[in-house]
Amino acid sequence: MSKHQKTVDYILSLEPGHKISVRSIASDLGVSEGTAYKAIKECDAKGLVSTIPRVGTIRVDKLQRKNEESLTFADVVNIVGGSIIGGRDGIHKSLRKFLIGAMTIDAMSRYITPGCLLIVGNREEAHELALNNEAAVLITGGFHCNEKVKKLADEKGLPVISSKYDSFTIATMINKAMSENMMKKDIILVEDIMKKDPYYLKADDTIMDWRELVKKTNHIRYPVVDENMKVVGMITSKDLSMDLDGNEPIGKLMSKYPITVNPRTTVAYAAYIMGLEGIEICPVIDGKKLIGIITRQDVTDTFQYMSRQPQRSGNLEELILANFEYEVMGDKSIFSGNIISEMIDSIGTASWSSLNMLLSAVAVYALKDRNINISVDNISTYFMKPLQLDTKVMLEADIIDMGRNYCKVEVNMINAKKELVGKSILSAKMLGN
Numbered sequence: 001m002s003k004h005q006k007t008v009d010y011i012l013s014l015e016p017g018h019k020i021s022v023r024s025i026a027s028d029l030g031v032s033e034g035t036a037y038k039a040i041k042e043c044d045a046k047g048l049v050s051t052i053p054r055v056g057t058i059r060v061d062k063l064q065r066k067n068e069e070s071l072t073f074a075d076v077v078n079i080v081g082g083s084i085i086g087g088r089d090g091i092h093k094s095l096r097k098f099l100i101g102a103m104t105i106d107a108m109s110r111y112i113t114p115g116c117l118l119i120v121g122n123r124e125e126a127h128e129l130a131l132n133n134e135a136a137v138l139i140t141g142g143f144h145c146n147e148k149v150k151k152l153a154d155e156k157g158l159p160v161i162s163s164k165y166d167s168f169t170i171a172t173m174i175n176k177a178m179s180e181n182m183m184k185k186d187i188i189l190v191e192d193i194m195k196k197d198p199y200y201l202k203a204d205d206t207i208m209d210w211r212e213l214v215k216k217t218n219h220i221r222y223p224v225v226d227e228n229m230k231v232v233g234m235i236t237s238k239d240l241s242m243d244l245d246g247n248e249p250i251g252k253l254m255s256k257y258p259i260t261v262n263p264r265t266t267v268a269y270a271a272y273i274m275g276l277e278g279i280e281i282c283p284v285i286d287g288k289k290l291i292g293i294i295t296r297q298d299v300t301d302t303f304q305y306m307s308r309q310p311q312r313s314g315n316l317e318e319l320i321l322a323n324f325e326y327e328v329m330g331d332k333s334i335f336s337g338n339i340i341s342e343m344i345d346s347i348g349t350a351s352w353s354s355l356n357m358l359l360s361a362v363a364v365y366a367l368k369d370r371n372i373n374i375s376v377d378n379i380s381t382y383f384m385k386p387l388q389l390d391t392k393v394m395l396e397a398d399i400i401d402m403g404r405n406y407c408k409v410e411v412n413m414i415n416a417k418k419e420l421v422g423k424s425i426l427s428a429k430m431l432g433n
Contacts, residue, residue: 003031007039012048014059017092020049021057046286050074050092060092071095071177073136073159076117079177080170085144086160087153090136098138098174100167101126109133117174119167124149131156140167190270191263193302194284194292200225203232203251207244210235223283223290224254230288234258234281260285261294271299271431272375275405299431320354321361324395333366333397338390350387355413359395359424363409366397367428372407374428385421392416405430 007029011020025036040057043049051057058074074091077084084091099111101120108126112118114134120126122143130137131152139145142164145153153160163170199213200223214220224233233254240253260283261270274282274296284292324337343354360379367374387393394414401408406429413422 003035011043018059079173080163082161082163085162086150087158090157090159188267190261190265193298194294196292198293201250205250206247208246221281229290231283231290335362335395339387356381359411362395362397363411363426373431376428379426381424383422
């Protein structure tokens with residue numbers, strides 16, 4: 001086993017919350033600081049360690065994407081620019097909810113639950129109450145706590161954090177971070193859908209080995225790896241002919257330099273690449289080693305699943321569209337609403353960037369409403385007249401061309417006088433259809 005792998009395995013053996021450093025690992029294992037640094041960086045890329053300002057680098061559990069909406073107390077420290085004044089060992093624990101302690105102690109006790117965060121000022125009786133109820137504490141206004149509270153926090157393994165901001169500002173900052181994490185949770189990555197431990201062939205395997213694997217799995221496409229599991233090619237039935245000798249090595253016939261993705265690649269991007277290159281299967285690599293595969297069918301199933309999930313408004317396009325009414329008239333999607341204040345520029349008219357966003361959002365929404373998932377290739381937009389605040393507009397989206405893997409949408413924006421004030425033509429690749 002190499003020194004690098006030995007160091008990585010050592011880091012993996014540590015308990016979550018254990019503080020590590022390049023110097024300490026180098027000293028404990030008798031390796032160079034360069035080796036320790038590379039091992040920590042590899043573990044960081046895999047989500048197994050986390051570097052927290054004012055705390056250092058600690059061993060953490062690899063976050064499961066299903067729970068990404070839960071912040072850790074370490075995240076809270078970063079969000080509010082705080083400092084840890086007690087309970088440092090609990091900094092990696094998850095935050096379940098937060099509450100503001102703007103009430104009497106008796107009333108407060110009914111709301112404090114294990115795993116929550118109490119946001120409160122320099123009220124030491126409230127600090128003790130929270131810790132005794134297995135909750136962390138965030139002290140506002142830059143205040144600190146007494147030694148008794150610090151000792152209790154250390155015993156409980158629950159952090160006490162101090163921040164210079166007031167309660168309302170802190171609650172707003174944490175709530176925003178939670179909302180952003182919820183949006184990240186909606187983004188499906190390759191690691192969420194890939195097939196682990198896939199079938200593969202080695203470069204020195206023969207055509208006969210390929211045929212045997214086809215009989216076993218009923219598949220005809222396989223990644224090809226070397227002795228170190230590094231992906232070096234792809235082999236499919238298209239690469240072979242019936243008159244070839246069964247002892248011919250795969251390495252001579254495979255397609256070299258295959259398209260690959262890593263676990264953190266988004267499924268949408270992987271689908272775009274697979275559609276662009278016309279491939280049915282894509283190896284998933286960690287570094288250079290094969291760890292899984294995704295197929296076009298996996299992507300299609302994922303998009304169909306996501307289309308059935310309830311959508312949550314949150315990004316800028318959806319916030320603008322929330323002010324518009326939507327209906328379908330024949331083959332056209334019709335959006336009608338007013339120009340809102342968020343779209344106005346410094347001279348009092350709707351900015352071209354916000355109108356461009358509105359036109360493109362309407363085009364994309366019209367496609368998604370027909371269960372068509374796309375990746376935008378090009379958009380051309382034209383504006384004819386300026387629009388003022390509260391001007392009523394209607395946008396007509398019409399799919400004017402559709403092929404097997406592409407589509408084109410025209411959007412016309414009309415004012416109350418039935419005048420054309422803007423036009424957009426969007427072309428896009430269809431994903432997972």
